Amino acid sequence: MGKKRASGSKKVQLVGKPSALVDTRVIYCGDNLDQLKKFPDGCVDLIYIDPPFNSNRNYEVFWGETKEKRAFKDRHASTQAYIEFMRPRCVELHRVLKKTGSFYYHCDWHASHYVKIMLDQIFSENQFQNEIIWQRTSAGKPIYRNLPKNADSILWFTKSDQYLFTPIMQPLTEADKATFASDDGDGRGPYNTQPIINPGDRPNLKYTYTDLTGREWSSPKTGWRFSEERMRQAESENRLAFGQTTIREKYYLREREAKGKQLSNIWTDIPIVSGEEKLGYPTQKPLALLDRIIKASSNENDIVLDAFCGCGTALVAAENLGRQWIGIDMSPTACRVMAKRLRDVCKMKEDEKLWRIGRGFIVRDLPWTEKQLREIPPFEFENWAVIALGGIPNKAQVGDMGIDGRIYPVSATPKKQEGELDFMDLWYPIQVKQKDKVGRPDIDSFEAVMMREDRTKGFFVSFDYSSDAINEIQAFFKRTGKSIIALTVKDILEEQIAHKLA
Template sequence: MTAKSKLFYGDNLDVLRSGQIPAESVDLVYLDPPFNSNKVYNVVFDRMGDAQAQIQAFDDTWKWTTETDDTYNYLVNEGGLPPEVADMLESLRSIVRETNLMAYLINMTPRLVELHKVLKKSGSLYIHCDPTASHYLKVVLDAIFGAKNFRNEIIWRRTGAHAPRSSFGPLHDTILFYTKSDSYYFNVIRRPYTKQHVEKRYKLQGDGRWKFTSGGNVLTGAGAVKTGESGMTWRGFNPTLKNRHWALPKFVADQMPEGFEDLGLIDKLEAAYQAGLIEIVPGAAWPTPVRYLQPDDGNPLGDIWAYQPGTAGCLAGTDAAIDEDVAYLGPTDPERLGYPTQKPVGLLERIIRSSCPEGGTVLDPFCGCGTTLDAAVKLGYSWIGIDITYLAVDLIRNRLRNTHGDSIDATYEVLGVPADLAGAHALFAQSPFDFERWAVSLVRGTPNQKQVADKGSDGVVVFATGKKSRAKAVVSVKGGKGLNPSMVRDLEGVVSKTKNAEVGILLTLHKCTKGMRDAAATAGSYTDWVGNKYPKIQIFSVEELLSGARPKLPPIVPPYTEAKKRVDTGGQQSLFESPERVSEKEGVSEEEAVSVLAADDGVDE
């Protein structure tokens, strides 16, 4: 990577306005903000099969409140937006009124203005949304980016099937693609031709190559040229006599070795002829160029990205189905990390490869479970991620470690999370629950459910007790000053009552008392399967954790499920198993396929 990547914990609007991301420094922005769909989404963790172990990630509802009205007045009447954008928002309110959708647009507009500022002039923005909001967001983006900089409305198939009773099944999301100017980076990606097309238009040669002879006079262009080599006679053919000139097609040059471009035109014609890329058929009016099917040949991607179950094997050079690299994630897909709105890595890879130049930087201001960042790391790009929940920050850090190894930590910095004791106190004052999440993450644990009665447990650390068996360390976090030995005894009781729990870890913001240390020392020890002993109750202050202290435990199991990838036999695309894919390959129903994947992944249906 050309620059150290950054992961911000905080409100993306605050981060963008702070100047921590310089103006015109980002090549590509992708954002997948919460939709206006009135759903509460939960992140489900792999915690020893506990179906209740989930954390409410975000309430996917933008509600019109008095605060929303105040924000609107600031943006429109007090200079919070550029005048043309404020006028647009005012016009939208006259249509949409004081609805939750309008609240959504009011929240999104200033963020999109700030994202426009950090984009390079050659940069692009992709915003992922659903059909309920896409046309309104397009009006907002037209005002900010200019309607002339709208490039595409991409339709992405997000699910396999829906069966509504009074409308057509809603199968797609919308991705709006804008650029900051007319001079933007774009890399054309091609999808393989179908085998039927290749067999119809090409002929298999003895050496295994597929040959296509274009036919017709495509080695010359209209109009005679009296000077230079383009009007000269070559191998008995004189283009000037027919008021034409030599014009070598690019596809011929692309098939020639390095140094070909340095030759003169007549020498190029001869070299291509000697290489078998120009044919002279007796009696033909003109020589004809020859094209061989190349591994990267195919149709340029269009604006409909729809995985097609049942098409596996129909594309030339691969066993993958059409658009399988951007296939939607099934409910038991091994790539899933628990976010119901999680997008496949292949979708982000396609966007990054299309619109981020080599050495460029990708920004995701709603980075959630980190799919954009994961894809950027895989492809070798610098990245910036922002999320308002510490849950997401912790999940992303673990996801990157699980996928790319612990060494990934050295390639990026985390900003907005406590780096010292003062920062820890500030976080506790701001959000005691986020403080709990952060403290649990310091010991590589999984935080507890959101703002519910914790019954003495704020999270767990899962560790190995054998090749396949697991046990828990219960984590309790205390941010207040009133510390006493009864907290140690309470934790000891929680450990004894918790299934598969063997150890208790007490984390404190303030220094614990001598009485607490003495109580922990009398709690005894846990002996693992090879005879190693570990203190039954272990106490650490935040200050100690920030200095590098860690619990003494057997090998820790990563707190988040790792996304497991399977690669197709064609070697061209990453495939992610879904019930539909298994159904197609194994000849079973999708219901049976769900059972197969559930059993394969070791999870309950």
């Protein structure tokens, strides 16, 4: 372990394009299998993936702090189907990984054992480096007839033996320090000892050692850990402790404190996401976890790829650590959420012109045609429409009372003056229907929402409207003075294209 990457020939870097092979600082929206096929071989340094688990049921996605749920389809009917889904994607990920690269697969007990076998077949068993056990939470409420399942598994594979790895060092705990119980009073301070026996068989280190008093120590079965020369050196520095039957090496607290101790594969010190970091994206992983993986297995300016990137935790961690990054997610909502996060947290600009000169980032392949928008899941469609209008999607789907999002007009002042309306009260409801033709009944129910909420204006988005629906919108305005703006997907797309060209 701890092999350093063989230094290759000097990298030629283009301005704004740290890799001649792939574009970085890009979020791709789409199925990663299709996206990865466009990548060349051996172009990324580190891959982390956290695919949806094989939970074999529909699970619920909680957005924000609301109790409300959206059904998030877990498409894998069985472990077999899950592995079949993941296998071609992992084959592609293996292909795009550099020879010196590492691959981390985040999963849990549902499928980890099957995933390990699949990855052994793709990467080879010899390239399995470790299984990291990440303890997500401390034990919660007691459960009966089982142990609480509080850990995830992160399987680490490398493409070859020439992988990069920087050991993760941590400060000694008080308990660690307490084990340094001996002291020779020679000013070197407390020390502990460990045997100089080789853990594996080392025929070339089997010799009889004669110490400075002339006592002979026959070789342990597997050999010594030190060469004879090193043993002699250590003895002359008073770094050997001679017991009844074995020789042990002394190691000093002072030295260990300076170096720290190496973190093992059991990670218990990273809590689940909470507080400000929490975006409400289901399955969001903590930045600290990604920080650790990225620091251990990449250097500055290396390329980190997350092909199931959710709300972009790996991308934010990579950016903060001065790495290049590429994200892929099939959900347009996830792509928008992570773009916002990169703008807010990393202060990056989402701007094609800046990106071309090596700054900022871009999102590619967001659904951009009517045909694509007809095919995305309904809640993705709602989010797309609301965000396209500059609104805020309603987090609460149950009990949303017919409102999919809200627009807060820019004229609304954030300061509440005495006697004025709270600015948060200045909003317009948005209703979205992924329908070919919205009819009169849909408009009737939106009118009821506008009356109930006492809104003067509301927005409706769909693919088209029946003439009955349009007539009703006009009649509603005449009756109440309240206007419903009926927008089609085509209107929004044309508007966005107009903005893009402007």
